[in-house]
Amino acid sequence: MAREKDIDKLLAIYQATLRLVLKQGFSGLRMGDVAKEASVATGTLYIYFQDKNDLINQLYLWLKNKTVAAYMDGYDSSQPFMSNFRKLWFQYAQVSLASPQESAFLEQYYRSPFLSEEVRSTAEHLLQPIYDLLALGKNEHLVKDFPTELLIAQLMGPIHELVRYHAEGKFCVAQNILEQAFRLAWDSIKN
C-alpha cells in the first residue's frame, strides 16, 4: 500500500515497470530489475506496494486512467452524436497510436492472470461513455440496431489491430490512413 512519501519515486517505479514489461513480458519481470531500472532499492518497492502483484495491478490502473483521461479530454456528452462520434473515435485512435506500447500493455494485461477482478471491473466502467454514445446513435437511427457490444467490437477491434501493426512496424498509420480507417468504421455501423 502506498504511503504518503515521494510521488516522483512512485512514478519512477511505474515507468520502470512499464518499460521492463514491454521489453520482457510479465513473466520476465523481476523485482530486482524494476528496482534497478527505477534507481531505488528492492526494499523500497515494498514500501510503495504490497507485493509484485500489487505493483502490476496499480500500474495497470494508473496507465488505464491516464489513457482514458487522454482520449476523453474535452469530451462533452451533450454535443450531437455525429460530432461526438468523430471526436471520440479520433481521440481514441490517436491516443492509442501515440503510445502504442502502452496500449499494447493495457490490452495484453487485461487477459493476464495477474489481474484482480476488482481492477478489471474498474477498468471496464471507464468505457461507459462509449456505450452511452452508441445507444444514443441507435436511438436516433443513425447507427444499425445491433447489440452494442457487437458495435463496439466493430469499432475498437480495427483500431487495436492497427495499433499493433503500427507498433510492430508492419504498417505505418499516418493521418491519411486514419481518415480512411474512420471511413471504414463509419460505413460499417451506419444505418
Next chain:
Amino acid sequence: MAREKDIDKLLAIYQATLRLVLKQGFSGLRMGDVAKEASVATGTLYIYFQDKNDLINQLYLWLKNKTVAAYMDGYDSSQPFMSNFRKLWFQYAQVSLASPQESAFLEQYYRSPFLSEEVRSTAEHLLQPIYDLLALGKNEHLVKDFPTELLIAQLMGPIHELVRYHAEGKFCVAQNILEQAFRLAWDSIKN
C-alpha cells in the same frame, strides 16, 4: 535400434503445455507441471525441446499451423471473390470462436518476448492467402481501394475483439450475431 522419438509423446507435451498456459498463463508455466500433465519425466521434455523457451515457440507454431489448417480447410482460391470472402470470413470467425482460448493464446503470444523472430515470420507467411484475396477484390472494384493492411485490420480486428468478449463471457457470439458481424464487415470494406 532403440525406441524412436515418439510422435504421440510430442503431441502429449504440446497439449499438456497448452492446457497449462490457458489455465495459468505464461508466467505460471512450470516445466515440472508440464511433465506431470503430459505423463512424462521432466528430463523427457529436454529430449524434445532445448529449453522452456523452445517448448513455447514450438507450441506456438504447432497451434498456429493447426488453426490455419482449420480455417483454410476446403479453401479454393480459384473460386469467385464473394464466395471465397464469405467462406474465409466465416471459417476464420468460427474456428476462432470454437476455441477462443487458443485464439487468445496465439494473439497474446504473438506479442510476447518469448517469440523468436524466426517463428514470428513463419507465422506471418500463413496469412498470405488472405492478402491475395483482398488484392483480387480490389482489382475487381468490389472492395474499397485502401491499403490491404488497413482492410485486413478492419476485418480481423472485430473478430479478434469478439472472440475475446466471447472468451471472457462478456458477450456471447451466437450464429445470428455472427451474421450481423459479417454484415458489418462487408458494409465496411465494400465499394
Next chain:
Amino acid sequence: MAREKDIDKLLAIYQATLRLVLKQGFSGLRMGDVAKEASVATGTLYIYFQDKNDLINQLYLWLKNKTVAAYMDGYDSSQPFMSNFRKLWFQYAQVSLASPQESAFLEQYYRSPFLSEEVRSTAEHLLQPIYDLLALGKNEHLVKDFPTELLIAQLMGPIHELVRYHAEGKFCVAQNILEQAFRLAWDSIKN
C-alpha cells in the same frame, strides 16, 4: 565388467574418455559425451563398464600399464647400476615428454577420489624396479645413503615438473635440456 566383445570399441572408449578428461577434467566428464566421442551409444558404455567409476579406473590401469611398459622397455636388471640408471632415467623422461597429457592424466588421477584403493596399490607396485635399482646404487656407495623415497622424489619430481612446463608450453624440453636435467639429477644423488 568388460565382456568378450569388440576390442576396438573398448580402445575407442578409452581414448575418447582420455581426450575428454584432458579437455574438461574429471568433474566435467559426462557419459553421454564419452559415448558421442567414441561413436557408440550410451548404453554400450555399460556393456563394457559397470559404471562411470569403473570406466575411469580401468582407463587409469590401461594407461598406466601402457606407460610403464614403454619406459621399462628393454630394461634388464642384471646390467650394471650406472648403465641402468641412465637408461631408466632417460626412458622415463622421454616417454613422459612424448605424451605429456597422458602423464598429466596419470598424475592428476592418482589423487582423485575416483581412484579405488585396489587400483592405487596396483599402480604403486609398478615402481618396484626403480626402488630396487636405487637400493643397489646405495649398496655400491654410488648413491647417497638417504631414504629411497627421498631419492625417488628427488629424481621423479623434476621430471614431472618439466613435463608439466612442457605440456603447458611454458618451457620446451629438447634433447639438450634433457642432458642438462640428467646432469642435475645425477649430481643431486651421487655420493
Next chain:
Amino acid sequence: MAREKDIDKLLAIYQATLRLVLKQGFSGLRMGDVAKEASVATGTLYIYFQDKNDLINQLYLWLKNKTVAAYMDGYDSSQPFMSNFRKLWFQYAQVSLASPQESAFLEQYYRSPFLSEEVRSTAEHLLQPIYDLLALGKNEHLVKDFPTELLIAQLMGPIHELVRYHAEGKFCVAQNILEQAFRLAWDSIKN
C-alpha cells in the same frame, strides 16, 4: 544503509569450500553443501560469486595469495644469495608441508579446466622473486648456468613430490629429512 557485504562471510565461504574440496574433490563439490558448511543460505553464495566456477577461481586466488605470502614472509631480496636461497627453500618446503592438502589443491587446480587464463597468469607472476634469485645465483657463478626454468623444475619438483608422499602418508617428511632434501637440492644445482 543496509548491511555491508561481509568480509567474514566471504572468508567463511572460502574456508568451507576448501574444506569440502579437500574432502571430496572438485567433482563432489555441491553448492548446497558449501552453503551449509559456511552457515549461509544458498542464495548468499550467489551474492558473493557469479556461479560455482567463479567461486572456485576466487578460492584458488585467495589460497594462492595466502600461501605465497606465507613462504615469502620476511624475505629480503637485498640479502646475499646463499642466505636467501636457504631461507626461501626451507620456507617454501615448510609451508607446503604444513598444509599439504592445500598445496595439493593448488597444484592440482592449476591444471584443471576450471581455471580461467586470467587467474592462471596472476598466479604465475607470484613466482617472480624465485626467478630473480636464481638469476642472481647464476650471475655470481654459484649456480650452474642452465636455463632458469630447468633449475626451478629441479628445485620445486622434489618438494612437490615429497609433499604428495607426505600427504598420502607414504613417506613422513620430518625436519631431518628436510635437511637431507636441501642437501640434495643444493648439490644438484651448485656449480
Next chain:
DNA sequence: GATGAATGAGTTTTCATTCAT
C-alpha cells in the same frame, strides 16, 4: 551385443520477500 529414448533424483541457480542497519 547395440541402441538411444526415457527416467527422475539430484544439482545449480533464481528471485520475491524480509529485515538489520
Next chain:
DNA sequence: GATGAATGAAAACTCATTCAT
C-alpha cells in the same frame, strides 16, 4: 523512509543409468 544483503523455497535443467526394441 530507504537500503541492499540475506534468505530459502521453488524452478530449470542435468546426467548417470536403465530398458524396450
